[in-house]
Amino acid sequence: MVEQVNxxxxxxxNVSVHYGNKMAIDDVTINFTKNDVTSLIGPSGCGKSTFxxxxxxxxxxxxxxxxxxxxxxxxxxxxxxxxxxxxxxxEKIGMVFQKPNPFPKSIFENVAYGPKxxxxxxxxxxxxxxxxxxxxxxxxxxxxxxxxxxIATGLSGGQQQRLCIARAIAIRPEIILMDEPCSALDPIxxxxxEELINxxxxxxxxxxxxxxxxxxxxxxxxxxxxxxxxxxxHGDTSKIFTKPDKEQTNDYxxxxxx
Amino acid sequence: MIYFALLxxxxxxxxxxxxxxxxALNLKFNGNIKLSSQPDYFGYYVVLMALIPALLMxxxxxxxxxxxxxxxVMSPILFPDISTWSDxxxxxxxxKLNNLSxxxxxxxxxxxxxxxSILNMxxxxxxxxAKNLANFxxxxxxxxxxxxxxxxxxxxxxxxxSISGKxxxxxxxxxxxxxxxxxxxxxxxxxxxxIFLSLVFEAINFxxxxxxxxFFFSTGWNPNRAFVVDASEGFDKDDLExxxxxxxxxxxxxxxxxxxxxxxxxxxxxSAIYLAEYASKRVRDIAKPIIEILAGIPTVVYGxxxxxxxxxxxxxxxESVGLPVSAESALAxxxxxxxMIIPFVSSLSDDVIKAVPQSLRDGSYALGATRSETIxxxxxxxxxxxxxxxxxxxxxxxxxxxxxxxxxxxxxxNLTFNPLExxxTITTQIVTSLIGDVEFDNxxxxxxxxxxxxxxLMTLLLNILAITIVKKYREKxx
Numbered sequence: 001m002v003e004q005v006n007x008x009x010x011x012x013x014n015v016s017v018h019y020g021n022k023m024a025i026d027d028v029t030i031n032f033t034k035n036d037v038t039s040l041i042g043p044s045g046c047g048k049s050t051f052x053x054x055x056x057x058x059x060x061x062x063x064x065x066x067x068x069x070x071x072x073x074x075x076x077x078x079x080x081x082x083x084x085x086x087x088x089x090x091e092k093i094g095m096v097f098q099k100p101n102p103f104p105k106s107i108f109e110n111v112a113y114g115p116k117x118x119x120x121x122x123x124x125x126x127x128x129x130x131x132x133x134x135x136x137x138x139x140x141x142x143x144x145x146x147x148x149x150x151i152a153t154g155l156s157g158g159q160q161q162r163l164c165i166a167r168a169i170a171i172r173p174e175i176i177l178m179d180e181p182c183s184a185l186d187p188i189x190x191x192x193x194e195e196l197i198n199x200x201x202x203x204x205x206x207x208x209x210x211x212x213x214x215x216x217x218x219x220x221x222x223x224x225x226x227x228x229x230x231x232x233x234h235g236d237t238s239k240i241f242t243k244p245d246k247e248q249t250n251d252y253x254x255x256x257x258x
Numbered sequence: 259m260i261y262f263a264l265l266x267x268x269x270x271x272x273x274x275x276x277x278x279x280x281x282a283l284n285l286k287f288n289g290n291i292k293l294s295s296q297p298d299y300f301g302y303y304v305v306l307m308a309l310i311p312a313l314l315m316x317x318x319x320x321x322x323x324x325x326x327x328x329x330x331v332m333s334p335i336l337f338p339d340i341s342t343w344s345d346x347x348x349x350x351x352x353x354k355l356n357n358l359s360x361x362x363x364x365x366x367x368x369x370x371x372x373x374x375s376i377l378n379m380x381x382x383x384x385x386x387x388a389k390n391l392a393n394f395x396x397x398x399x400x401x402x403x404x405x406x407x408x409x410x411x412x413x414x415x416x417x418x419x420s421i422s423g424k425x426x427x428x429x430x431x432x433x434x435x436x437x438x439x440x441x442x443x444x445x446x447x448x449x450x451x452x453i454f455l456s457l458v459f460e461a462i463n464f465x466x467x468x469x470x471x472x473f474f475f476s477t478g479w480n481p482n483r484a485f486v487v488d489a490s491e492g493f494d495k496d497d498l499e500x501x502x503x504x505x506x507x508x509x510x511x512x513x514x515x516x517x518x519x520x521x522x523x524x525x526x527x528x529s530a531i532y533l534a535e536y537a538s539k540r541v542r543d544i545a546k547p548i549i550e551i552l553a554g555i556p557t558v559v560y561g562x563x564x565x566x567x568x569x570x571x572x573x574x575x576x577e578s579v580g581l582p583v584s585a586e587s588a589l590a591x592x593x594x595x596x597x598m599i600i601p602f603v604s605s606l607s608d609d610v611i612k613a614v615p616q617s618l619r620d621g622s623y624a625l626g627a628t629r630s631e632t633i634x635x636x637x638x639x640x641x642x643x644x645x646x647x648x649x650x651x652x653x654x655x656x657x658x659x660x661x662x663x664x665x666x667x668x669x670x671x672n673l674t675f676n677p678l679e680x681x682x683t684i685t686t687q688i689v690t691s692l693i694g695d696v697e698f699d700n701x702x703x704x705x706x707x708x709x710x711x712x713x714x715l716m717t718l719l720l721n722i723l724a725i726t727i728v729k730k731y732r733e734k735x736x
Contacts, residue, residue: 058624063538090626097624101617104640113635114625164621171625 008075009034009175009205010055015069017050017059017229024050026229028069032175032222037197037206039216039237042226043252048209051226052177055079055207056093057086074174091118094168098180100160102152102167107144110152110163111135114171130170138166139196158189165196169204176200178208182215194219213253217241225249263406267312270407271305274414278304281421295428303427306434308414316405323398330394331355336383354380358388359395457714460698460707467701468502473708476503479671479682481691481702502705504712506671510588510681514663515656517592517677518599522652525596526603527645533604534611535633546608553601561665564594569666576678589677591667595659602652610644611637643728650724654717660685684709 010032017025025047032038040048050059057079059065071079079089091114102110111131114120121127131148135141140162144155152163161181168176178197182190197206197219210216216223217237224234225244233240233249244250279301285291293300319326332352334340343351358380361373369377380388421427465473478500529549533542569590576583583589614637622632638645660683668680669690691706698704 056624058620061623087626087628090624095624097617097620099617101615101621103618103621103636113622113627117625117627117631117635167621167625 007034008032009073010079010207011070011072011075012055013070015051015054015067015071017047017054017068018066019062020064024229025054028226028229028231030224030231030234032205032207034205035201035203036222037201037208037220038222038224039220040207040209040224040226041211041213041216041252042232044211046226047229048224048226049179052179052207052209055175055177056090056095058095060086091171092173093175093177094171094173095177096161096164096168096179096181099184100157100164102155102160102163104151104153106149107135107152107155107163108148111166111170114167118171120171134166134170135163137169137200138162139192139199140166156189158185158192161185161189161193162196165193165200169200173204175205175207178206180209180211183211190215213241225252227252263403266407267309267410270410270414271309274304274308274410274418275301277414277418278302278421281418282427285421285423291423293423294426295431299427299431300421300425302431303425304414304417304421306431307417308410310434311413312405312409315409316402319398319402319405326398327391327394328352331387331391333387336387351384355384355388355391358384359391362388363392454714457707457711460704461711463698464701464704464708467704468708469499472499473502473504473705475505476500477505477673478503479506479687481687481705502701502708503671504709506673507682507684507687507709509673509675510667510671511657511683511685513675513677513681514588514592514595514667514683515653517589518595518656518659519649519653521593521596522599522603522656523649526600526648526652527607529600530604530607530611531633531638534608535629535637546605550601550605552598553605555598557598557659557661558665560594560598561662564590564662564666568594572678581678583678584680586666586668586680587678588667588674588681591663591681592677594666595656595662598659598662599652599655602655603648606648606651607641607645610641610648613644614640646724646728650720654720657683657713657717657720658685660689664689684713688713 008031012031013029015025015028016023028051040052042048053059054067055071059067067080073079073084073089073092077084103113105113108131111134112127115127115130121130132141135144140159143159144150144163152160155163161184165176165181182193185193194215197208200206201221208216208220220237222235223237223240225232225240225246225248227248233244233246235245240249241253244253279297282293282295282297282300286293286297328348332340332348337343337351340348358376361369361377362385366374377385476499480501483501529545533546533549537545565586569585569587572587572590572593573583573585618636618640619632622636623629627635663683663686667686668682669686670680671682671687672680674681688706688709691703691709
């Protein structure tokens, strides 16, 4: 693949993360290509979630967490630099969490929350359009169109997670980070989300942390394998899962450890 | 004696728990009998079987001790004319016998002169009765001890013997425990009802003297008018009409509580937000207990703080800008009260804000919201029910507060909405009406119950109101 500056959504170089004295990420360099789904896999505690949360600076609130290294958005903007505010950054890099976390507000208000904050709609009808469009793209609109004013926590787990995805895409991000988005869901809801991820990659760059290797092989074009804070291997999913370069990777994906 | 017996009872219970459990285990492993409950339940079973009958009987004895005493001592043989005695006389004689019974069996040398003369003054029959009473007390003491120690031991052994493969201890134990739990909650409810009823009955007494319409709607509060009149001659209706007007007390209460809430709600809520969302852990660990100390300061201290420091200060400030401020102002009492209830708002609100799950904060931050947007739009709405609860607690505390008002506001009723004037509250008037030589045949005293009942109903109404608001909100958001 020819490396071009603008073909990468996020470039990182020599990233290290410490929690107090404990090293969580050790010198990781990885680039994420645009409009691809990249899976971060690895055993529990390998640092993949920590790394994901570095990308939209969610680790900022943890006092003991220290992040070093270079993070470039679209190859130019320093994510940790002074030229970009963290709120603006998160407008560009959305996130979906492991456990669905809708606000205890109505379905409409949940999706409208981000656009309202960032002033993306000047009129109520524009706001309505954004909400409807986002729900549509998250594949939830048909299910909730008659109860937009109902409380969002009354939805099923899978619906809640799709609502969180709708909420994330409502602010028109470029990149969506997903931290094990299906681990709290049943297989049917999981399949629905995977289908959705597949559709979303047309417009967004998606970076997803997952524990399920079958899920990684199903949905992602690129896969990165982390172990003990180190990036062991990164490449095309088909290659990682068929003939990985490193023995450790092979051991992990064949289930010999982890 | 009774404490010693209680201690023994606890030890016995422990022993029986192990004996019961051990027997069950023994049956299971050595006797190869399949038990129908877990071994623990057999332990509990034995303990309950040993204790409950004894405790019930002990309670019964305690309840009817007076009756037994009377039956035993006040026989018509010793006191032939007993059937003609009034309740008052009966009580007096019993009291005398009680005193006599303590000394009647002592050797003469040990008695003081006073005690000797008491003995000499008593009639022969009374002395006999007193001896009977002393005997009764001895028997009663022993029977208590028996009930407390011997009966549980016997019952415990019987229960232990009854353990077998057929005995299913679990449902029995669970049923008994359920009854105990049920009983405890009913006791709390019954006590509440009892307090309420005693208020109601005395308030009804009050309303025999004063027309409820006058009480609730008249604007004059001069209870001393009822005091000057000789109670035996009855009361002049016209005098009473304007003596017990509740309205100035209500406005005074509301005025002072409002001032207090105006102080406490913003200060409390904002410090709660700071503590929960902005303060570092170290600051929070130090600041929170310090704020909570405010609630622990005795209200009488707030009272003289308000009366001696705050009120003169407010008066000075007011006069320097040309406002007439009275020396005892509702403002001073309200401010002090407001400071006192800050921790009710801040501590509870802080807890509910902390209880909002971190995932909601993360969700909001991840959408690019700032901290203040997150607090305003996600955290406070999610915590609103609890925050309302803390306000409500603070309001009822403000309405019920007495000491600060007694010291800093005024005892004189004053129908006003100006916080710079003196005002009095319902609770203060309850105190003043019960101070001194009180007799319960006078509306001046009985009004305390009517006021208490009204206060009770006010806080009840406030609670119902808040619950409705919270419910309405919850239906929408949860």
